[in-house]
Amino acid sequence: MPSLPYPTSAKVDQVDDYHGTSVPDPYRWLENPDSDQTQAWVAAQNQVTFGYLNDIPQRQQIKERLTELWDYEKFRTPFKKGDRYFYFKNDGLQNQDVLYTLPDLEAEPQVLIDPNTFSDDGTVALSSLVISDDAQYVAYGISVSG
Structure with missing residues (x-):
């Protein structure tokens, strides 16, 4: 080469x-x-x-295969603060994981923070997250372009 x-x-x-x-x-x-x-x-x-x-001659095939491999739901470890449960989920090909919350394990999850909505190109990410012990307050930081 x-x-x-x-x-x-x-x-x-x-x-x-x-x-x-x-x-x-x-x-x-x-x-x-x-x-x-x-x-x-x-x-x-x-x-x-x-x-x-x-x-690279195989570039498109590589891209298609990687997209296929990455296209599945991903969950991060759930955690509890106060009386609420929280977890991050990615539907597959989302640029950023979404933070969900629910009051109990039988309830329907609600989106709390979706960083994918912070920019048109999906490059704004959560860089930090703090939830108060009673789950009444949430503070987060963002990282622009990564």
Whole structure:
């Protein structure tokens, strides 16, 4: 296989001092996702990556098989807070798991938090979740794009 033409990754002269220890950070510039330089680097990397991936002859068959394998209901371990039960469920190909709650094990589950509704492309995820011991309050954090 011929080598891929990877874009050059510029190095900068960035050194941080942590309690007398010098730590080089030559790729610090990549930490700013909004900079023109980072966006150009990502675009160039994507061009190489997708150029390679799109040329894989079995790509569509692999995608179809993986979709078939991932398309099943998934449940995470249920838990109880106060008098309520909670669990996460994914119908199969949802981008994010959905949090359900129910007052007792015979009741119909209700959606409490569905992160799939937080964005059109399904990339906003729950990053943290805390439910009070009496199940009266819920606090959660989100992660945009993953």
